[in-house]
Amino acid sequence: MTTVTEELETKVEAAKVASRDLAHLSTDIKNRALLNVAAGLHARESDILLANEEDYREARASGLSESLLDRLRLTSERLAALAADVRNVAELPDPIGESFDDRVMPNGLRIGRRRVPLGLIAAVYESRPNVTIDISSLCLKSGNAVVLRGGKESFHSNKALAGIVRRAVAEAGAPEEAVQFVESTDREMVDRMLKMRDSIDLMIPRGGAGLIRFVRENATMPVLAGGVGVCHTYLDSSADLKMAREIVYNAKVRRPSVCNALDTVLVHRGIAEQALPDVARRLAEAGVELRCDPAALAILRQAGIDGVKEAVEDDWGMEFLDLIAAVKVVDSLDDAVGHIERYGSGHSEAIVTGDDQSANRFMDRVDAAAVYVNASTQFTDGGEFGLGAEVGISTQKFHARGPMGLREMTSYKWTVFGDGQVRP
Amino acid sequence: MTTVTEELETKVEAAKVASRDLAHLSTDIKNRALLNVAAGLHARESDILLANEEDYREARASGLSESLLDRLRLTSERLAALAADVRNVAELPDPIGESFDDRVMPNGLRIGRRRVPLGLIAAVYESRPNVTIDISSLCLKSGNAVVLRGGKESFHSNKALAGIVRRAVAEAGAPEEAVQFVESTDREMVDRMLKMRDSIDLMIPRGGAGLIRFVRENATMPVLAGGVGVCHTYLDSSADLKMAREIVYNAKVRRPSVCNALDTVLVHRGIAEQALPDVARRLAEAGVELRCDPAALAILRQAGIDGVKEAVEDDWGMEFLDLIAAVKVVDSLDDAVGHIERYGSGHSEAIVTGDDQSANRFMDRVDAAAVYVNASTQFTDGGEFGLGAEVGISTQKFHARGPMGLREMTSYKWTVFGDGQVRP
Numbered sequence: 018m019t020t021v022t023e024e025l026e027t028k029v030e031a032a033k034v035a036s037r038d039l040a041h042l043s044t045d046i047k048n049r050a051l052l053n054v055a056a057g058l059h060a061r062e063s064d065i066l067l068a069n070e071e072d073y074r075e076a077r078a079s080g081l082s083e084s085l086l087d088r089l090r091l092t093s094e095r096l097a098a099l100a101a102d103v104r105n106v107a108e109l110p111d112p113i114g115e116s117f118d119d120r121v122m123p124n125g126l127r128i129g130r131r132r133v134p135l136g137l138i139a140a141v142y143e144s145r146p147n148v149t150i151d152i153s154s155l156c157l158k159s160g161n162a163v164v165l166r167g168g169k170e171s172f173h174s175n176k177a178l179a180g181i182v183r184r185a186v187a188e189a190g191a192p193e194e195a196v197q198f199v200e201s202t203d204r205e206m207v208d209r210m211l212k213m214r215d216s217i218d219l220m221i222p223r224g225g226a227g228l229i230r231f232v233r234e235n236a237t238m239p240v241l242a243g244g245v246g247v248c249h250t251y252l253d254s255s256a257d258l259k260m261a262r263e264i265v266y267n268a269k270v271r272r273p274s275v276c277n278a279l280d281t282v283l284v285h286r287g288i289a290e291q292a293l294p295d296v297a298r299r300l301a302e303a304g305v306e307l308r309c310d311p312a313a314l315a316i317l318r319q320a321g322i323d324g325v326k327e328a329v330e331d332d333w334g335m336e337f338l339d340l341i342a343a344v345k346v347v348d349s350l351d352d353a354v355g356h357i358e359r360y361g362s363g364h365s366e367a368i369v370t371g372d373d374q375s376a377n378r379f380m381d382r383v384d385a386a387a388v389y390v391n392a393s394t395q396f397t398d399g400g401e402f403g404l405g406a407e408v409g410i411s412t413q414k415f416h417a418r419g420p421m422g423l424r425e426m427t428s429y430k431w432t433v434f435g436d437g438q439v440r441p
Numbered sequence: 442m443t444t445v446t447e448e449l450e451t452k453v454e455a456a457k458v459a460s461r462d463l464a465h466l467s468t469d470i471k472n473r474a475l476l477n478v479a480a481g482l483h484a485r486e487s488d489i490l491l492a493n494e495e496d497y498r499e500a501r502a503s504g505l506s507e508s509l510l511d512r513l514r515l516t517s518e519r520l521a522a523l524a525a526d527v528r529n530v531a532e533l534p535d536p537i538g539e540s541f542d543d544r545v546m547p548n549g550l551r552i553g554r555r556r557v558p559l560g561l562i563a564a565v566y567e568s569r570p571n572v573t574i575d576i577s578s579l580c581l582k583s584g585n586a587v588v589l590r591g592g593k594e595s596f597h598s599n600k601a602l603a604g605i606v607r608r609a610v611a612e613a614g615a616p617e618e619a620v621q622f623v624e625s626t627d628r629e630m631v632d633r634m635l636k637m638r639d640s641i642d643l644m645i646p647r648g649g650a651g652l653i654r655f656v657r658e659n660a661t662m663p664v665l666a667g668g669v670g671v672c673h674t675y676l677d678s679s680a681d682l683k684m685a686r687e688i689v690y691n692a693k694v695r696r697p698s699v700c701n702a703l704d705t706v707l708v709h710r711g712i713a714e715q716a717l718p719d720v721a722r723r724l725a726e727a728g729v730e731l732r733c734d735p736a737a738l739a740i741l742r743q744a745g746i747d748g749v750k751e752a753v754e755d756d757w758g759m760e761f762l763d764l765i766a767a768v769k770v771v772d773s774l775d776d777a778v779g780h781i782e783r784y785g786s787g788h789s790e791a792i793v794t795g796d797d798q799s800a801n802r803f804m805d806r807v808d809a810a811a812v813y814v815n816a817s818t819q820f821t822d823g824g825e826f827g828l829g830a831e832v833g834i835s836t837q838k839f840h841a842r843g844p845m846g847l848r849e850m851t852s853y854k855w856t857v858f859g860d861g862q863v864r865p
Binding site for chain 2: 037040041120122126128133135136218219234237239257260263264266267268271358376380381382384385386387388389390391392393395396397401402403413414415416418419420428429430431432433434435436437438439440
């Protein structure tokens with residue numbers, strides 16, 4: 018235990034010290050480090066794949082599920098995609114040093130705000146080794162030092178990848194101590210990290226719901242946690258039926274396992290009979306199971322649609338992460354808003370409507386990270402929103418909401434320039 | 442206990458429901474409510490003073506200290522000042538509804554961010570009844586519902602003031618349930634509030650260090666806590682000596698008991714002999730006690746300045762909140778920065794210098810909520826920074842840093858307008 022604690026404390030302290038220099042690094046040097054990372058992923062591909070093979074073998078022997086094994090697996094193509102992502106981060110504008118809200122006060126003080134890094138970020142993640150590269154490249158570009166603590170299943174892969182990042186940083190003339198990889202995968206380690214509020218400015222948990230809940234409940238510092246997405250699409254009485262059908266299909270089927278995927282379709286009573294059978298047939302093409310309230314069920318059975326089920330109370334507000342959707346008929350837009358208020362998780366909510374007043378009312382009244390008019394909720398993503406890259410999607414309201422890009426990984430300081438002003 | 446819990450839950454739930462309407466209130470109605478509050482403070486002055494007299498009598502009988510009794514005391518002048526503050530808040534621009542970062546993506550989606558309230562804010566405070574008015578007026582203007590829980594010493598005053606606010610809100614045609622005053626002063630109540638993360642979006646503790654620490658350590662939601670201010674002023678080798686003297690004097694003496702007051706003077710060895718005696722004589726006019734490192738001590742004794750003491754280790758990094766200052770001679774600007782890094786609390790830090798390069802280096806390297814060149818740290822204040830009013834000064838880096846005005850009491854949502862876009 019002593020060595021575990023010592024390793025953590027030594028690395029956190031080294032990262033904290035390095036964070037001070039990292040905060041002042043030029044954009045050029047940070048970009049050079051990122052391009053070095055991309056080059057390293059290419060040059061050392063065989064070492065990485067070898068390390069990954071070792072993880073994969075051990076994980077399979079220990080009975081890890083197929084889906085987790087798939088997340089763990091690195092291939093030549095996946096490494097190339099990862100390198101491309103890193104090069105994209107290099108091309109994004111540097112948020113650090115940006116001045117805003119500058120003004121001259123009547124007493125002559127020049128007051129403004131200047132964007133600065135948060136300081137030291139700690140990432141705790143599970144089996145996906147690509148997180149090692151994702152998080153460290155976003156931290157580097159935003160001037161934040163990072164302590165990485167991956168899961169034991171991907172230990173060898175993570176270690177190889179973190180080594181490439183550290184070398185890339187050093188070769189760019191930047192402080193490699195700003196990127197630390199904690200080797201111990203002891204659970205105790207995470208408990209200790211969560212108490213280090215004096216050193217660690219932000220915790221990023223990446224992984225299953227259990228890990229995220231544990232970090233949120235036990236961290237003594239702010240936590241950036243990707244949110245649960247219980248997402249609704251409401252078909253208003255004035256909706257274009259074809260548009261409604263295609264938006265619902267895309268929001269559910271494109272990738273059903275992501276947080277911005279549709280969970281519940283709400284449909285106005287006035288168009289339910291016209292709209293629902295079409296929506297159901299389209300979803301059936303992808304094998305989507307429908308769980309319906311009594312009104313929707315009656316309409317679908319009437320229309321000769323088979324295999325639909327009756328919803329139970331737990332289906333409302335459920336994040337399915339699968340080819341399942343709940344369907345409910347509502348009497349009005351306000352009823353839809355009320356349902357979303359009660360069962361939504363504040364992630365992504367959409368209306369399909371042909372009426373501007375309905376669009377605006379929905380936009381005004383629904384309180385979520387992203388509110389859509391006539392588009393698929395699957396667009397909630399840093400890249401799609403023009404942020405370029407993201408560390409996650411926040412459903413919290415404090416600090417940042419929705420996709421969290423580079424700017425959301427920063428703070429600011431007030432700068433005050435005077436010529437001897439004292440306060441009366 | 443049941444009644445205590447019931448009162449809290451009923452009021453929190455009512456405020457949460459009202460917060461949804463408050464979020465959409467027009468600026469006009471919110472301003473009318475604020476002007477009603479100001480008018481109410483005037484019209485009901487005698488009731489308020491009577492209630493305050495009752496608190497004051499009980500508090501004095503129970504042996505409350507003179508300084509706390511002074512904080513508790515309301516007078517006709519203090520009420521007039523409070524009403525003027527509320528009218529000032531009415532004149533500030535409304536942050537809610539502001540759109541920013543609007544853009545049209547290549548696929549035609551119109552994406553932007555819109556400023557929205559946080560939702561429901563809870564304030565827990567001690568003896569100062571003016572907090573009831575301060576916090577509720579800032580919450581109203583920023584569209585946030587508020588649950589107020591004041592200390593038992595100021596119970597009657599708080600109740601009278603909260604009643605005025607609720608009436609003012611109702612008379613403006615706004616939902617009075619958006620302002621709730623919790624009558625129970627049971628400590629249990631605070632524990633319960635801190636667990637209500639599903640309803641309360643932000644906790645604001647106002648009072649002594651003990652209360653603030655308790656809330657920070659036990660809250661399950663974000664906390665907006667005014668920070669400890671251990672503030673340094675560094676006199677660079679190129680400082681104008683008269684400017685240095687007056688800035689130090691103002692930063693320490695203007696109001697020694699506030700968080701932006703100077704605690705430690707750092708002086709470059711090259712000017713220490715010239716600068717320090719003058720600084721010490723000026724501070725002596727106000728009776729400031731100096732606690733010096735050996736080099737500063739030698740210089741001051743040599744100059745015939747009496748009554749200076751030798752500093753002990755605890756004096757560095759101490760927030761004196763009193764007419765006491767620590768003094769230390771440093772070898773360079775970087776030494777000053779190192780000292781600030783080690784002992785500062787990230788609140789307000791200043792350099793006095795005639796050299797632009799030194800000014801910029803200090804500005805770049807010092808990590809604090811507010812960094813000053815050639816001005817007094819006592820300017821760190823929402824009003825002085827042009828925010829108009831503040832709920833506190835944050836030394837945290839997440840969300841907002843430094844003075845927290847109306848905009849800092851908001852979040853945003855992403856708005857997406859499409860015409861049928863689905864994600865490839």
